[in-house]
Amino acid sequence: METATILILIVLGAGALQGVIYGSILWRNHSIHRLSFRFLAGILLFFSYRLIVEILHYLGWGTYEDPLYYILLEFNWIYGALIYFFVRTYVNPAYQWQKKDWIHFIPVGIETVWSFFIKAQNFYWDGTRESLSWLGYWGYVIWVHHPTMILVSAGLIIYYGIQCWRLLNNPPDVHGYKLIPHSIQWIKRVIIVLMAFTILFMGITLIDWLFFDFAFNTFNLPIFIGMAAITYWLGLEGFSRRNTPAFKVVDLPSxxxxxxxxxxxxxxxxxxxxxxxxxxxxxxxxxxxxxxxxxxxxxxxxxxxxxxxxxxxxxxxxxxxxxxxxxxxxxxxxxxxxxxxxxxxxxxxxxxxxxxxxxxxxxxxxxxxx
CATH class of the missing domain: 1.10.10.60 (Homeodomain-like)
Known part of the structure; x- marks a missing residue:
């Protein structure tokens, strides 16, 4: 393995490790933003998981012949909902989780089921199109030979990012709490960076798909270095503010x-x-x-x-x-x-x-x- 690749894998590993460390710390947070920091921890842990999967791929694990292939999923469609609920619960410390909120995580359920279905086609594939069902064949083509997974993930992040931006610019009035305006500026920076990175990732993926014969790996290392950097930075931002509330409690009159x-x-x-x-x-x-x-x-x-x-x-x-x-x-x-x-x-x-x-x-x- 080339020295440059080894160094890059070390960078990805460091980003993943920091994400796990910061995510674990934020998960145990007991401040007024406890629920919000749990969603932030979820973002960090899923980012770290994605980096670890990428490292395993470069080490030759998780390929078609490896049993890990059927276990390692990417969960790209969960990021948008996690980002949205992180912001939504941060600007509303009185927010209570409701059953209807699970609807936002339906995409990741679809992605998980579909990924298992597509990977299961390897048990039937004998090198001919006839060995697969119509759904299995075209599902495999769309899922593996097109950037479907990445484009849907990017669309979800952009959609939820816009919703987050609206919430941050027009936070709800919370009975008994008063928002400290400057305290949410760091989250605005987070949303801008995540959306910019997503648009960049989507653009590079489309270029790779359209002009590099569906290679999907030409630009992977630089992109995942960016993800490692964002994971580290995002964890540091949350860690430094874990005990700094964005609200002050208001003594409400009778x-x-x-x-x-x-x-x-x-x-x-x-x-x-x-x-x-x-x-x-x-x-x-x-x-x-x-x-x-x-x-x-x-x-x-x-x-x-x-x-x-x-x-x-x-x-x-x-x-x-x-x-x-x-x-x-x-x-x-x-x-x-x-x-x-x-x-x-x-x-x-x-x-x-x-x-x-x-x-x-x-x-x-x-x-x-x-």
């Missing part, structure tokens, strides 16, 4: 308290609009609480539970709205943007810039274009 907070919210909104309290550049939480004749901690609870924002962001939101109204007045065209910002309550250029970028995602100069 129905009576919620009713009181909603009433206070209306009073606050009325005070801000009619009395324009936001124009006070030195307005702080305690002073606002005095204006509303409530305790400061109640006002804090209003912002966190009902309004889902912070005091400064709430006040600055009114200031920016008032600033935009002033900018519509032709008489204010001669005034600078900063002078108008001071008029609506901002007390410095720096605070105005920070508030604008945070609340609009754009610099203050873009307000002139609206």
């Amino acid at each position: 129905d009576e308290e919620m009713k009181e907070l909603q009433t206070l919210s209306k009073r606050l909104d009325k005070a801000m609009k009619e009395d324009q309290l936001y124009k006070n550049p030195n307005l702080h939480l305690r002073e606002l609480a005095q204006q509303l004749q409530v305790k400061p901690y109640i006002l804090t609870r209003l912002f966190s539970v009902v309004l889902n924002t912070k005091f400064n962001d709430y006040i600055n939101g009114y200031r920016l709205d008032a600033l935009k109204e002033l900018m519509k007045d032709p008489d204010n065209k001669k005034l600078t943007l900063l002078s108008l910002a001071f008029e609506v309550g901002f007390n410095s250029k720096a605070s105005f810039n920070r508030a604008t970028v945070k609340l609009t995602g754009r610099s203050p100069k873009h307000l002139l274009d609206e």
